[in-house]
Amino acid sequence: MQIIACIKQVPDTAEVRIDRETNTLIREGVPSIINPFDLNAVEEGLLLKERFGGTVTVISMGPPQVETALREALSLGVDQAVLLCDRAFAGADTLATSYTLAAGIKKIGAFDLILCGKQAIDGDTAQVGPEIAEWLDIPHLTYVRSIDEVFPAEPARASITVSRLVEGGYEQASASLPALLTVVREVNEPRLPSYRASLRARTQGITIWGVADLSADPEHIGIAGSPTRVSRIFVPEYDRQGQFFAGSPEDQAKALVAALRSAGLA
């Protein structure tokens, strides 16, 4: 199987803190990581490769420092890494990002499966996956929690069967290949880098493509290709100035039950 995993480098939002004086993000020392869900996508690609053979290619769009993320993916054992890097790609919203990634994927060549994370933890949009599928005119399935069956060999009827996490339970669904899946955390447990792969990753080349390398329409990339615009950014106020109940556990419980009853909630 020819598998492509889309990975994004993101600031580790777990490390992001707010400076309450200036109401800004404190980013000092905030590490950049591979989006956690994308590690699940890479892992799933590697597992499929172990079962069916083929290659796993990771692709990312971003600034030059994303090379670190790609090198980390190489140290997990992926075969090839592609970085779409050009100032002209900057300012992309999900529509332009998905267009650019789709253009990169077309240039990589034939594929059976594209894997994306459920969402990226910086923007949490969960849009880039389905949008890539639309640009490439292939089917997609979101929130995949397990890949149950794969029939990669029958070119005309190649398909994949999955279980998806939806409201209230799990949906079993299938898609013809090539297809795009977005995966949730419980799909697998990402492996750690292997010593051999890490050694190899150090010297392995990373393919870098700019705008001139992709047959991309300038109208669809970067800021020009982005219909949405961030007009304001602000820090939410979590402080509700709530009320503490006093006394023993029994007293506090009584006070709460009374409050809930008067709100019609108990």
Next chain:
Amino acid sequence: MSSMKLFPDKCDGCEECVSSCPYNAVTMRDGWPVFGDACNLCGACAEACPSGAIERPAATASPAVDKTSYRDIWVFAEIRDGRPARVVLELLGEGRKLADQTGQNLYAVLVGYGLGTLPEELIAYGADRVFLAEHPALAVFRDEPYAAVLAAAVNQYRPSILLFGATATGRSLAPRLAARLRTGLTADCTGLDMDRDSGDLVQTRPAFGGNIMATIITPGRRPQMATVRPGVLKPLQRDDHPGARFSGRGEVVRLTISDDLLTARTMVLGFTAEETETVNLEEASIIVAGGRGLGSAGNFALVKELAGLLGGAVGASRAVVDEGWISYAHQIGQTGKTVAPRLYIACGISGAVQHLAGMQGAEIIVAINKNSEAPIFKAATFGLVGDVVQILKELVGQLKTG
């Protein structure tokens, strides 16, 4: 080549831009800010700059549409168990408000098969008109035919705004459709508003794990698309005789569905309900959630018992899901589910930002924690300080005895 634009005569070197950048891309050189490679043109620095010295580059090549040829607000009427999903009623409630403010109509789009009286239902909750796409091939939701049917309807009727619930269905279908329509889509909004001057939809949503909020507009394209988080907006009271109140007369318009719209390369094979989940978390109006402070899986049963007594659903922090006390389907937070119930009781949960990101939209938050400094208390309406197991036992006992 696009980059942030600096007006040096206005810049006083205060470095607000440096600390505002979520991508760590702004540095100072010789007293002036420099925008590095990591700059994503997000505009946070322009927003933070107290002297207006920074501007985001304007989109130039992007062809702007004639906005005046698009009007009205559409709500995608997602169906769950044969009924409109609750978030659809919420979208109709908010859509009604926005439509009335701006003199537009509010329409619902209903796609499926054997839909019975659902159109009347949608009208009773505020829709002026319902576009109906009924076909056996549309009986079960699948992205491709639904996107094709909606795209055809949008191209024919040209709505200005198209809203979806931020559900598994909405967040799968809306991006597929947005890419097909070549328009913008704002994910998981928690607030909607109209800009009177431009007629643009002003969409507010959390980013960076709920650490910051962003307001997003789609100034040059139509339709403006958004998915909206369930539980945040308020539905209208049901009104079965809305004729006089609304501009439309509750018309139902059948969309013609040509065969080429029905191609699908995915199939739905079955559905397994999550057995421990009595209520759908995203739509529950009461949630009792447990965290690591409970100490053991055995104590977690108290959370379930309290939820049972209150008629609520059971949630959990990631820490206890990782411990295996309860399945991932119950996880609330940035990497779990986002909920906005009327009542959220957090039992032994510290209130990490990733957890808050998933539940701070709740109307009433009760926090039970032995540490009075725990961050969860910042978000709480009512705080109980003490041993969570003891307090839960008290609550259960008192509720049982009425």
